[in-house]
Amino acid sequence: MKKDIRSLSEEQLIAVFSEIGEPKYRAKQVHQWVWQKAVHSFQEMTNLPKATRQKLEEQFEIRAITIEHQQISEDGTIKFGFRVFDDELIEGVLIPKGDRMTACISSQVGCSLTCKFCATASLDRKRNLDFFEIYDQVVLVDKAAKEHYQKPLTNIVYMGMGEPLLNYANVKRSIEMITSPDGLGMSPKRITLSTVGIAKMIKKLADDDLKINLAISLHAPTNQKRGQMMPINESNDIDAVVDALDYWYEKTKSRVTHQYVMLKNYNESEEDAKQLAEIVKRIPSKVNLIEYNPIDNGLFERTSGNRAMNFLRMLESKNVIANIRRSRGKDIDAACGQLANKNG
């Protein structure tokens, strides 16, 4: 199989160009075409001689992802089904809210983890996405934001299918290209990586200092409850995660967001609020209370609006900064935890 030309760094591209007897500046032109202009064929590289384009085509390909289908929610959220080169499907979402245009993107085809509140868990993990496939999602969602709402993307969340910290190298490289002036030039402060909490990799992320935001799927205040919802808690329990977050804050000075999905009669009592407050106050952080979107397994139910509000007040009375996050796009299965390649 030919290599995707985007897997080469600029230096590697320069080396290839010198091997095929082409000047260095041509390599820079190609680099610009594939990243800044995000073209998906060599024929579009119009400032390159035809013969050069031909040579490139013989050796390389561009494994661009394409939009297979899209659905628009009554609240304006758009869910995309993206087809990748080996015919697998992944999903991404555009969430418009005021001036904010947020892309929620996937990092893996399926997911190897089995969080009980998440529809993606029903899809086996097939493979990691390459960094350029992650980048492509951002480019396509940005284009859609401009077409539908005449605004460019303002924010990116790594919260779609897959666990980003289990595809670390590609996720990191995608962030580097999204934020590079040679790529999309977005501020890393506009990027949030959301993880179930893999302690070792949170520390690595802190060491690599990408200047992005971090969100943690905490979801329950005790190991017993969290373990029932998220099997990953067995190897990365609450203490291990908080310890890693402590390290993260020490290194980056960036406040963490805890995500907490509200489940009826499960994690919404006064005792739950008390225990949750004790955990989150161990590091500078805030809590997003997330409305649960029931999935087919029927294990959990959504908390009522009133109880969610009570829970919020209980947290606030304990000096925890918290918000309730209303779900977007639930009528098209585009909301948090609902991505499972369903179309219609």
Ligand code: SF4
């Ligand atoms: S919540 Fe994230 S990590 Fe858990 S199963 Fe769903 S996609 Fe995977």
